[in-house]
Amino acid sequence: MLPAPNLDDRRFQQLVDEAKRYVQQSCPEWTDHNVSDPGVTLIETFAHMVDQLVYRLNRVPEKNHLAFLDLLGVSLFPPTAARAGVTFWLSAAQPDTVLLPAGTEVTTIGGESTGGVVFATTDDLPIVPCELERLVTRTEGGEHADRTRDLRGNADVDPDTRKNVQVFQPSPRAGDAMLIGLSAAVPRCAVVLRLDSSVEGIGVDPRQPPLVWEAWDGAGWAPCEVDEDGTGGLNRPGEVVLHVPAGHVESNVAGSTAGWLRCRVVEPVTGQPFYSESPTVREVEAYTIGGTVVAEHAETSTDVVVGESAGVPGQRFPLPSAPVLLDGPPVVVQVSEGEGWVDWSTVDDFGSSGPDDRHVVLDAGTGELRFPPAVREADGGLRRYGAVPAKGAVIRVPRYRTGGGRGGNVARGAISVLRSSVPYVAEVVNREAARGGVEAETVPEAKQRVPNQLRAQWRAVTAEDHELLAKQAAPSLARVRCLPAEHGARVLLVPDAVADEDDRLRFEQLMPGQELLTTVARYLEERRLIGSRLVVEPPRYQGVTVVARLVAAESEAERVRREALAALHRYLNPLRGGRDGEGWEFGRPVQFGEVFAVLQRVPGVSLVEEIRMFPANPITGARGGPVERLEIAPNALVFSHQHQVAVEQR
Numbered sequence: 001m002l003p004a005p006n007l008d009d010r011r012f013q014q015l016v017d018e019a020k021r022y023v024q025q026s027c028p029e030w031t032d033h034n035v036s037d038p039g040v041t042l043i044e045t046f047a048h049m050v051d052q053l054v055y056r057l058n059r060v061p062e063k064n065h066l067a068f069l070d071l072l073g074v075s076l077f078p079p080t081a082a083r084a085g086v087t088f089w090l091s092a093a094q095p096d097t098v099l100l101p102a103g104t105e106v107t108t109i110g111g112e113s114t115g116g117v118v119f120a121t122t123d124d125l126p127i128v129p130c131e132l133e134r135l136v137t138r139t140e141g142g143e144h145a146d147r148t149r150d151l152r153g154n155a156d157v158d159p160d161t162r163k164n165v166q167v168f169q170p171s172p173r174a175g176d177a178m179l180i181g182l183s184a185a186v187p188r189c190a191v192v193l194r195l196d197s198s199v200e201g202i203g204v205d206p207r208q209p210p211l212v213w214e215a216w217d218g219a220g221w222a223p224c225e226v227d228e229d230g231t232g233g234l235n236r237p238g239e240v241v242l243h244v245p246a247g248h249v250e251s252n253v254a255g256s257t258a259g260w261l262r263c264r265v266v267e268p269v270t271g272q273p274f275y276s277e278s279p280t281v282r283e284v285e286a287y288t289i290g291g292t293v294v295a296e297h298a299e300t301s302t303d304v305v306v307g308e309s310a311g312v313p314g315q316r317f318p319l320p321s322a323p324v325l326l327d328g329p330p331v332v333v334q335v336s337e338g339e340g341w342v343d344w345s346t347v348d349d350f351g352s353s354g355p356d357d358r359h360v361v362l363d364a365g366t367g368e369l370r371f372p373p374a375v376r377e378a379d380g381g382l383r384r385y386g387a388v389p390a391k392g393a394v395i396r397v398p399r400y401r402t403g404g405g406r407g408g409n410v411a412r413g414a415i416s417v418l419r420s421s422v423p424y425v426a427e428v429v430n431r432e433a434a435r436g437g438v439e440a441e442t443v444p445e446a447k448q449r450v451p452n453q454l455r456a457q458w459r460a461v462t463a464e465d466h467e468l469l470a471k472q473a474a475p476s477l478a479r480v481r482c483l484p485a486e487h488g489a490r491v492l493l494v495p496d497a498v499a500d501e502d503d504r505l506r507f508e509q510l511m512p513g514q515e516l517l518t519t520v521a522r523y524l525e526e527r528r529l530i531g532s533r534l535v536v537e538p539p540r541y542q543g544v545t546v547v548a549r550l551v552a553a554e555s556e557a558e559r560v561r562r563e564a565l566a567a568l569h570r571y572l573n574p575l576r577g578g579r580d581g582e583g584w585e586f587g588r589p590v591q592f593g594e595v596f597a598v599l600q601r602v603p604g605v606s607l608v609e610e611i612r613m614f615p616a617n618p619i620t621g622a623r624g625g626p627v628e629r630l631e632i633a634p635n636a637l638v639f640s641h642q643h644q645v646a647v648e649q650r
Contacts, residue, residue: 010054015047066443073349074450078323078364080475081298081401082408082437084119084430086415087190087243090127091426093287098424100125105419106295106428108410116417117410119295119434127189127291130182132284133258137167140175140265144254151284164280167234167263172275174210174267178234181258182286187248190290191261193240195231196283203276209233210268210275213240216260217247224261227431234263234279243292269620295415295430297408297437298325298401306369309335311391313374313384322367323440325401333360333369336394350385359386365440367402369395408437411498433498433509436476460527460534466491470536473523474516478575481539481586483635488533492586492635493520494574502566503573507618507639510574511538542632543616543641544572544590545623548599551607554649560604561647568645571598574637587634609648616641 010018020033020043033040086106090098102124107116135147150165168176180193204210211233214221222245230238242261250259268274299321306317324331334341335358344358350372353359361370372386389395415430441449452468460466466482466489478496482489495516497509521536528534546568552560571577571594578584592613599608615624618639632638 010051012044012047012051015050016044019043019047066447069446069450072450072454074446075363076365076443076446077441077475078326079404079440080327080436080438081296081325081404082406082410082434083122083294083296084410084415084434085292085432086119086121086295086428086430087290087292088125088127088418088422088425089190089290089427089429090288090424092424093192093289094127094129094424097129098127098422100127100291100293100422100425103300103420104295104422106415107417107419108414109417117297117408117414118299118419119297119408119415120300121293121295123293125188125291125293127288128184128186130184130186130189130191130259130286130288132180132286133183134179134181134254134256135165135281135284136179136181136254136256138177138179138254138262139169140173144179146254146256151281164282166278166280168265168275168278170278172265172278174265176278177262177264178281179253180261180263180284180286181253181256182261183258185248185250185259186244186288187246188291188293189244189288190227190292191242191244192287192289193242193261194238194283194285194287195234195240195281196237197231197234197279197281203273204233204235205273206232206235208272209235210266210272212264212266213242214262214264215242215244215248216251216253216262217245218249218251219247221262221264222247234281241289270622292431296401297405297434298403300399300401301397302399303396304400305394305396307395309371309389309391309393309395311388313372313388315371315389317369317371317395319367319369319397319400321402322365323402323404324362324364324367325404326364327404327436328401331362331400332398333362334396334398335389336396337390341396353386355384355387357386369397404437405439406437408434409496409498410434411500433500435496435498438475458527459529460489460524461529463489466524469524469527470520473520477512477516477520479583481635485533485535487531488528488535490535490537490635491520491524492537492539493517494539494583494637497575499569499573502562503569505569505573505575505640507541510541510639539574539586540633540636541574541618541639542630542636543618543639544630545614545616545641545643546572546595547612547614547644548646549609549611550599550602550605550645550647551609551650552604552647553606556604557647557649560602561645564599564602564605564645564647565643567598567602568595568643569640571595572638572640574639577638584638586637587632588638589632590630590638592628606650 023030088100102121104121105118107118110116135151137145137147147165150163167178213224213226215224225243227241227243229240231240248259250257253260301321304320306319331346333344335344344360346362347359349361350359353372359372374382374384377383412430412433416428418425418428460469463482467480470480470491471477476496477493479494481492493512495512497505499505517536524534550564574584576583595613596608596611612626613630614626615630618641
């Protein structure tokens, strides 16, 4: 961006001094130039007025700059709404389907002066009841055995004489599975499996059994999120709470049609104990206890009438609420014709619109609808850039959304209040932090963006071009880094995340979802150089564990320990850590001395007695030997992993 010229750089004191010099030249008999002289007072008064005029004059280049941006068709980006999966827990299992309609409102707990942050569900959520239909075991070789009759036989006998049903081979192997057939498919539902197990699966660590739970989605087995496993790896009576994925469908397995779930044995990781004998079950009960649906920080307005057409080109109609969110289905405008309504499509501009095209431009920032203009040509004729609504026609918007912003990026567990009245729902909670909320673009941000955008011309050539376009494709990204790769570029995406208590980030929060990766990859694919290769992926994360021993006053020991841990998580942070608080730099090593300095600055620390720093694997938790300098690869960021701080009291 070219620097704007300063049309007049004189300030108040310079104007006063200049006026006094003119007085000396034109009226030498005036010799009292002190501030107490009435004439000097008049000079200072006019100098103050001129100073204000100069300030306003120097605003002209900025006004012209904004006018030129407007001529280029530049508009401010609207905000985007944060989204979170919200789980609705029922008070008890219900015999009939409980339907939560789209638009069900939930909110955070508000403070004394402000209300909570309101979210609304985006889709209907049917919480479908279910029960156990079939129990089938499958060996890793593919042999099936129906165990349903054995379970039903156990239901009619004394609990002490019930038969133990082995769910895997006598010597389990990776690939063995227990298949549970439900009476109905339960997509997006939370299912409780109550298992009467005994301690037969010898050898495993009940806190880390080599098992995964999955659901059949019609094309394959999709993983289920395990909310709670009270069986210790099928080794004791208890309940397993599963969150079933959205694609769950009924299918035929081993001659029976049901909504199938399965518990599969997997290869143990290094150091993980494995089964020496198969676990058993004597009774299995299944029922639905809740469901999860996406909720967004936005308010939806429906069937909004914005006015009547005057039958002339270039009409404008403001919407009642702004800004308008565009990160969902396109906004449609309807115009009455006869006894019905005709859809008009929203477009970016009228440059390619023909005389009969039903097009309208929506300025999302101001919430203004602009209908096609007519431009007078050089020969005196009029060229219409789109159709004009008939005079008296009613104009309405069937549905649009407003809201958004960073205020919706609330931490996990923050959404806990059911605002709408829904029977049988006892509790709501967001099990992960809401993400994706971005504020509307400001004028200074647009002035910085547009020159780079004009230089790139929507083509990804340099590393900066890739980073700029990736941010435009997904504004919710916290960081983007482009590195050269063989015959192309590697684009690393870091999603924004809300830290838990004491600035702690969990590893899964830093991994972009497949939808986000696909969105950015598709956007860049259309703009990359022909013949170049493009890889869009998350960065590597190098875990670091700091073990420290501090000295503090006896009355402050616990507070110092908490604040020291928070300081480590805050500084060794890929999003908001590092020297400038803008996120740890890609490829920058972690030095022993800077960790020492972070701990020494914690209020109440009188002495940093000892520090040890270890590389760690954030996935497996494996820890290496102590180091004084932790090297970070160019495509990697640092990640805080299980810091340990002990405080001695003196």
